[in-house]
Amino acid sequence: MAARDRRPTIADVAKLAGVSPSAVSFALNGRPGLAKDTKARILAAAAELGWRPSRPAQALSHGKAGAFGLVLTRETDAIGADPFFPAFIAGVESVLSPRGDSLVLHVTGPGDEAAAYERLAADRRVDGVLLTDMRVDDPRPALTRSLSLPAVVVGDPDCAQGLCAVSLDDRPAFTGAVARLVELGHRRIAHVAGPQEFRHSRRRQASWEEAVRAAGLTPGPVLPGGFTADGGAAATRELLALGDARPTAIVYANDLSATAGLAVAHELGLAVPGDLSVVGYDDTPLAAYTHPPLASARADALSWGAAAARALDEVVAGGRADDVELAPAELLPRASMGPAPARTAPAGTAPGSRSPAGAPLPRPASAGDRTTPGAPPAAGPTVRSEPC
Amino acid sequence: MAARDRRPTIADVAKLAGVSPSAVSFALNGRPGLAKDTKARILAAAAELGWRPSRPAQALSHGKAGAFGLVLTRETDAIGADPFFPAFIAGVESVLSPRGDSLVLHVTGPGDEAAAYERLAADRRVDGVLLTDMRVDDPRPALTRSLSLPAVVVGDPDCAQGLCAVSLDDRPAFTGAVARLVELGHRRIAHVAGPQEFRHSRRRQASWEEAVRAAGLTPGPVLPGGFTADGGAAATRELLALGDARPTAIVYANDLSATAGLAVAHELGLAVPGDLSVVGYDDTPLAAYTHPPLASARADALSWGAAAARALDEVVAGGRADDVELAPAELLPRASMGPAPARTAPAGTAPGSRSPAGAPLPRPASAGDRTTPGAPPAAGPTVRSEPC
């Protein structure tokens, strides 16, 4: 019997089955040209020894690492709040795992990002990478191309720079939220935006703006919330200090800043949704349990991860893959959205009496209203933020 | 010049530098016996070609994968809320990254857990694994041992079964919170626990119980919160429906359930902390921004990850490493903790007038009080939950 402590190799299996190592390899990989019973004998021997091929050895000989890479670029303090990644990663795993492939994760500071990708490419530890959190003028598509590192963009095609993009539209959630708020009588709908460097932050802002315009209103103040609780709280404080110009509804770029906004409203003695309506995005586990429950939108991060992994598969195999568009995030209009407060709401818009969509609503004369009045928001032109 | 599309190998570098491949290897690995200028020439050639050794090839030849594995076992729906892992992973990375090593992440369902570790071991894709979320009677220490897969336990030594444990004590946070609540006049302090399968859930519960006993009180009701918002809300609803026996303070096993509890209290018209004090654990980014801000405790997950990675290093290298004990989580007593409501609070414990620790507080006669009265909680015996 072979040495007890050494893990079995293909040679051990071959010996036990009474064949050559090549035969074992053929059996393992389902190559044709092996007699049925030989193959069975080999697989039995492999099972008996608990043998599985060494991935490094396989990687070396056929040049595939059997792993995808994911680089998370974060400031140290911004780590920990994002419900997107765990689910996304689980989705990626759902594709990788059945094949025995792995996900290699790297967390880097902003300065080390390029180096992380270069290393991933040079090390040959992964077959391709998933690019998330696309930024304006993101250097990564060009970088991965120059490294000839297969890559897929997790985000809209506009910023893919020729790479395959796997996207999930968050715009309907924002335009829908604004449309619903308008329906509820709101006229001053502010936005607390995410970091401007991110494509999706800008897209969310553009969606909000388009929907507000489509309702014939002037887009209200936009303040940066940075996707953080601190930022969301600060922005909310500022918005609520605007006196008469104070918004009656705030659309936040994510749940974290929205939840912080809720707390600030309470702190200032404002009722939600009585005095202020609030909408977030992400549908954090907590969203249904804030006080009041936070209206938000659910993006299916699990499916997104799976779709991204499948697309990267294709790119790795064939060099190209078609863009994928997933089902858009759907708005969950929870109790934090309500009728606009009486002082601004028209008489007919009391709680419970929803004016049907399309019914003419009193619209305050607003300077700079350049949108066709009455155009239903949902049917408006697609929002295009500037190309990245 | 070599083929343009092929990545450079050690042979290309050797040719360019006019030496043999072995010399390049020696230069790369800082082996002695190479003339200084030869080494410099080789490194220059490597830099010029942008060559970095192939990790699979290295792994194959010296038998080290240059990667650690982390398996996250989660039900699909429990994914996404935990602020611990992103920070923990970043900590692990801080050790791995400078060396060019990687983290291989696997997310599995509960049923596939053992298979995931077996694969990680058989694949030889990692040099060792980090075991987190230790459970009662956790099979993984035995499993990794039988697979001769180096492992480190991220959790207290009691459940390490002989493996190296890297722990961060969460008990002082719980005993401290209870002591503070007692000081504030609370006499009925309930606990909303985490899933009983987890060691740390039980330990937190035991800490709460010990502290309550140490204060001469009878441990109040314990309800399962499952670490989730749903569970926390349900448990809170049940606790607050107890009528006269209703607790005046609830210590939750984590922030997620605590935050949901806050919402339930509001919903029932109870003021926090006026009618009910609430404490969580984790110091979620949101904790400082709930309404009112949630008292919680911060565990330094980043350092924890780094320490765990360093310990695993030692285990991989030498087979053994000393247990590591990190600085305990520290309680952040935010506004959700306040004086007990008047109907139960003694006269002297009005808001703002804190009775100094150690001052005799009126203590209700409670049956089953088996602890020495007056023993300061912090100095009490170490809580030991049953061995796992």
Next chain:
DNA sequence: CGCGGGAGTTAAAGCGGTTTAAACGCAACA
């Protein structure tokens, strides 16, 4: 002048697989 010895360098043998091309056995065919 030959030889021992140290410094510098390299040839060659792995590591554990995959893969190509050749060898093998055997039946059918000429």
Next chain:
DNA sequence: TGTTGCGTTTAAACCGCTTTAACTCCCGCG
């Protein structure tokens, strides 16, 4: 009986690196 051809199996090269042992100089010494 000697080919031919097919189905099955294997030897050997290779993937890119590490490492041991050997090899080559060159110097100093006897």
